[in-house]
Amino acid sequence: MCEVNVNTENLKSVIADLESLTNHLKAMLQEPPESKTAQKKNPDSKKTKAEKKNCSLEEVRAILAEKSRAGLTAKVKELIAKYGADKLSDVDPKYYADLTKEAGELANG
Template sequence: MTNEKLTELASELENCGKALFRIASSMQAPQDEQPAESEKKEYAKQPLTLEDVRKVAADKARKGFTEEVRSLIQKYGADKLSGIDAAQYEAFLKELEVIGHAG
């Protein structure tokens, strides 16, 4: 390779490095652009959906707690998960999450 070609490649490599640096800098949000704590809490308080509850119930069932999950569903007056009133999802989920944990 000639010196001219090496110089050209070095210049292109330097430009590539600068571009990567600009990309990395733009991906780092300044502290004032981060969501406020109140916004985070508001987002976290979105109502639970049947799908949210179903994911946890399915995970517990896969771990061998099918009977416990079924009993809990019956405790909430339903014969299947979709029969539970949406207003009860939060309480149901709290009880569901402790299944399988030594008390």
């Protein structure tokens, strides 16, 4: 009989990411038409919002993985904890841009 070795923590992380994506898509579908109209009337507010929320979970994960491979795993974990989470998928998406910026500033030393 062939057994498959499954890392349950990775599966839990994938499930959490999928749930987060599902919730985000549902929220997008439920966005009232008035808010879309308001964004068209005030393009500056749209730009500001887009600048703050321009990072996806996958983009943040890629940046943090790169830092971790560079020997900064402990600092990456500290950074995630700073945003009140034990793992990246638990970080509130509104902090992704800030998290990415701070990750870019990480260095050995």
